[in-house]
Amino acid sequence: MAIHSVLVSGSSRGIGLGLDLHAINDKRLHIVELDVSCDKSIEEAVDSIVGDKGLTILVNNAAILTGYDFFSKPDRKMINELMNVNTTGAVIMMQMFYPLIKRAADLVPGDEFSSSRAAIVQISSDLGSISIPKKSFTGRVKVLDYCMSKSALNQASRIIAHDVETDHILVTAVHPGWVQ
Numbered sequence: 001m002a003i004h005s006v007l008v009s010g011s012s013r014g015i016g017l018g019l020d021l022h023a024i025n026d027k028r029l030h031i032v033e034l035d036v037s038c039d040k041s042i043e044e045a046v047d048s049i050v051g052d053k054g055l056t057i058l059v060n061n062a063a064i065l066t067g068y069d070f071f072s073k074p075d076r077k078m079i080n081e082l083m084n085v086n087t088t089g090a091v092i093m094m095q096m097f098y099p100l101i102k103r104a105a106d107l108v109p110g111d112e113f114s115s116s117r118a119a120i121v122q123i124s125s126d127l128g129s130i131s132i133p134k135k136s137f138t139g140r141v142k143v144l145d146y147c148m149s150k151s152a153l154n155q156a157s158r159i160i161a162h163d164v165e166t167d168h169i170l171v172t173a174v175h176p177g178w179v180q
């Protein structure tokens with residue numbers, strides 16, 4: 001059993017650029033334009049690329065960090081825009097690509113959960129951890145809305161992991177560490 005396809009959101013730079021294997025300089029690499037805060041579906045475009053084998057792995061990597069802390073001027077729009085990309089965007093991506101991921105999972109018999117069968121990986125952050133004490137200004141960056149978005153993403157991941165358990169789709173959230 002081999003990984004057939006991987007979709008990584010937010011791969012124009014940063015971690016996504018590294019994950020997206022841009023070194024693959026042949027027809028296996030497809031660049032698809034996608035704004036995770038926009039409902040215009042790219043599912044059809046991806047469907048035609050991955051075909052009958054479905055989508056093996058969705059990596060929800062796209063995110064923004066705008067710099068907002070408790071003492072910032074109250075700005076509902078700024079908070080909502082970040083939540084829309086980092087959390088709502090990731091949830092909509094999971095919903096949108098669920099049929100293609102399920103297609104990949106259904107091809108494999110048995111009860112196995114694995115990244116080579118079908119998986120959703122959230123690139124989260126330890127800043128989303130509720131058990132790690134922190135302030136909304138770390139001394140270097142303002143992270144109130146960012147922390148909120150990653151906590152909510154972690155919660156969404158746990159819930160959706162149970163929702164798709166009978167489909168044998170693995171759902172996980174990871175902290176990539178400090179990456180520059």
Ligand SMILES: NC(=O)c1ccc[n+]([C@@H]2O[C@H](COP(=O)([O-])OP(=O)(O)OC[C@H]3O[C@@H](n4cnc5c(N)ncnc54)[C@H](OP(=O)(O)O)[C@@H]3O)[C@@H](O)[C@H]2O)c1
Pocket residue numbers: 009010011012013014015016034035036037060061062063064085123124125126175176177178179180
């Ligand atoms: N770097 C770290 O130390 C670190 C630590 C913990 C967690 N993380 C997480 O790891 C992931 C990647 O971080 P990074 O440092 O590589 O970030 P980055 O360098 O800022 O790159 C973010 C990527 O997301 C894309 N993006 C932003 N808004 C988008 C949208 N609405 N639709 C689609 N793509 C969008 C950006 O595209 P544009 O170029 O078009 O803006 C860019 O390709 C994020 O989820 C971040 O929270 C990073």
